Amino acid sequence: MQALPFALVAIIFYLGAASWQALTLFRRVPRRPALVRGVGLLAVICHTLVIAVLLHQTQGTWLGLAPSLITISALIAVLLLLMSLAKPVLNAAIGLFPLAAGSLLLGFELPYHHQAEAMEPGIALHAISSALAFAMLAIAAVQAVLLAVQNSALRHHRIRGIIQALPPLTTMERVMFELIWVGMALLTLSIVSGFLFLDNVFAQHLLHKTVLSLAAWVILAGLLVGHHVLGWRGLKAVRWTLVGYLLLLLAYFGSKFVLEILLNRS
Structure with missing residues (x-):
C-alpha cells in the first residue's frame, strides 16, 4: 500500500475545508461549521492512514524532521477539530489546515533517517x-x-x-x-x-x-x-x-x- 494517494486526498480535503472557512469569514458563503469539521475529519483520517502506511514501511518507530512534520500537523488538526466542538476556534483552520497540507507535501520531499529504538x-x-x-x-x-x-x-x-x-x-x-x-x-x-x-x-x-x-x-x-x-x-x-x-x-x-x-x- 502506498502513502502518497492518501496524502493527496488529505491535501484536497484540508484545502477544501480551509477555503470554505475562509470564504465564511469574508461572508462569501454561509457559515457551515459541520461541513468544515466533516471535511476536516476526512482529511485527518487520510492523514492518519499516511502515518500508518509509513510506520508499516519503516517497521517501527520513526523519528526525524519529515516524520515530525507529518505527525505533529495531524495532531494539530485533530486537536483543532475536537476543541472547535466546545470553543470558537474553527477559524484557525484557515491557517492550520493549509499548513497540514503543506507538511504532507514537504514530508515526502525530505529525507528519512534510521529507525529508532522503542x-x-x-x-x-x-x-x-x-x-x-x-x-x-x-x-x-x-x-x-x-x-x-x-x-x-x-x-x-x-x-x-x-x-x-x-x-x-x-x-x-x-x-x-x-x-x-x-x-x-x-x-x-x-x-x-x-x-x-x-x-x-x-x-x-x-x-x-x-x-x-x-x-x-x-x-x-x-x-x-x-x-x-x-x-x-x-x-x-x-x-x-x-x-x-x-x-x-x-x-x-x-x-x-x-x-x-x-x-x-x-
Missing part, C-alpha cells in the same frame, strides 16, 4: 507532552493572528466583512489565553520530563532545543503574568504570543532542520 516510558512522556504543547500553542498562535486582524479592523473603524464573522473581541482574547494556559502546562511537563529522563538535555545535539524551549517558556510565562497582574491584552499579548511560539517552532524544527538537512546527520 522509547522508554519517561522519554515517551517527554515526546508526547512536547508534541501536545506544540500543537496547542500552534492553535493559540493562529488565534493570536486572528485577534490582531480583529484589533486592527476595529482601530480603523472597519466593522464590516471579517470583523462581523469573528466572535467578539473579548471572546477571541479569552480563548487565546485559555489555549496558552493549557499549552504552558504541557510545555512545563515536557521540559521537566526532559530534565528527568533525558541523559543530558545540554548535550550538543539538544542544546539549541533546550535553550529555545526554555526561552519560549519564559516569554509565555511572562505574558501570562503580565496579563494577570498588569492587564496586558490586545496587540501586546499578540506579540508576546507570537514571539514565544516562534521560539518554540525554532526549538522543535530548527534544530532538526540544521542537523538533518544542513549537516546531514540523523
